[in-house]
Amino acid sequence: MAIPSAIGIEEAVTLHSEPEGDFAAHKSTLNALGTVTLLGADHGLASLYDVAGLAMMWSVLNAWLQGAALLRTAGVDAAKYAAFARQMAVGVADWLPGYAEQIDADSFSAEVATLEGSSIQC
Template sequence: MDNKAPVTVIGLGLMGQALAGAFLKAGHPTIVWNRTAAKADQLVAEGARLASAVGDALQASSLTIVCVTDYQAMRELLGASDIDLNGTMLLNLTSGNSAQAREAARWTEQRGARYLDGAIMAIPPAIGTAEAVILHSGPQSDFEAHKSTLDALGTVTYLGADHGLASLYDGAGLTMMWSVLNAWLHGTAMLRTAGVDAVTYAPFARQIAAGVAEWLPGYAEQIDSGSFPAEVSALEGDARTMAHLIEESEALGVNAELPKLIKAMADRSIAAGHGAEQYPVLIEEFGKP
């Protein structure tokens, strides 16, 4: 496909505006539509064309990107009686969960459309740079057909045919992000009681986070094989250290909810007979409702 192919963007919130702006910057003819037309003013000044209606926007290019409030908003826009989805190629970059993504795929395909689901792992100012990771899931042939256009958005990644994978990876990335940040904040709160500021602690915390990240490939092999030999330490030993962390936090007057949660899960795993195994055995606790 011509890497300057026209592209349509429906939904011009901050992220939608960033997406359309990146296509324009890369030289793609860009058609936009938004319920509040004034949000397109700056993009139109930069060369975008404002479609008069959703149907016109859909017909104006071979790829339409939808970035609206939620999946329900997408269905309300595209499900109107005057909208013909037959033969259109939709990429939905609206935030949601994997069940919504799979249902959206069924809903659009029943109406004759091709459908990819996606997730944006970036803030609006990063769109159009390599730092912006855009995840895609759905038919690989559809992704490959439009990859040269999508490259304008950042680092585009294809995950697999299951339409729910982009949302699942998004969720997995968010839990990593918040867990790392919460652990850092807990440690910062502890050190502040001794007069150590966050700026001083941050390089050490970054070193620890990078070191732990190096364990992941080996731990992943244990999880996938279902075997957790204690090559580094046993969970029961880790649990004793967790108890020390809780005691220290409470003695300092620092919130101990995070280490208590971690230890509660470890205690359940130990009670189930896994105390002599390595930390990744906790996957069995995380895998429960």
């Protein structure tokens, strides 16, 4: 999960799914590629993680490009928007553990911004 120039540095993430014994036998060689992560024995997991990670990456990038295009109509430079967008991305990333708990528990109760207990009449 890296561009060619990043291969061999820590930022290069290499995903592996194979039996732990096989992985251990080759880990020192694999470490030369970058940060190596063993995901389990199921050979399909590395591929699934790759697709899931890329889906998230491209979604975030496309959302940022859309925001930059919107703000450009008001004369806001993309560089100025980048700092705000980074803050928003970190905020969203902070939500992930809570959503993960809901997904894993198969429980999706509304916890914020609900109309329950509100004085609003419909």
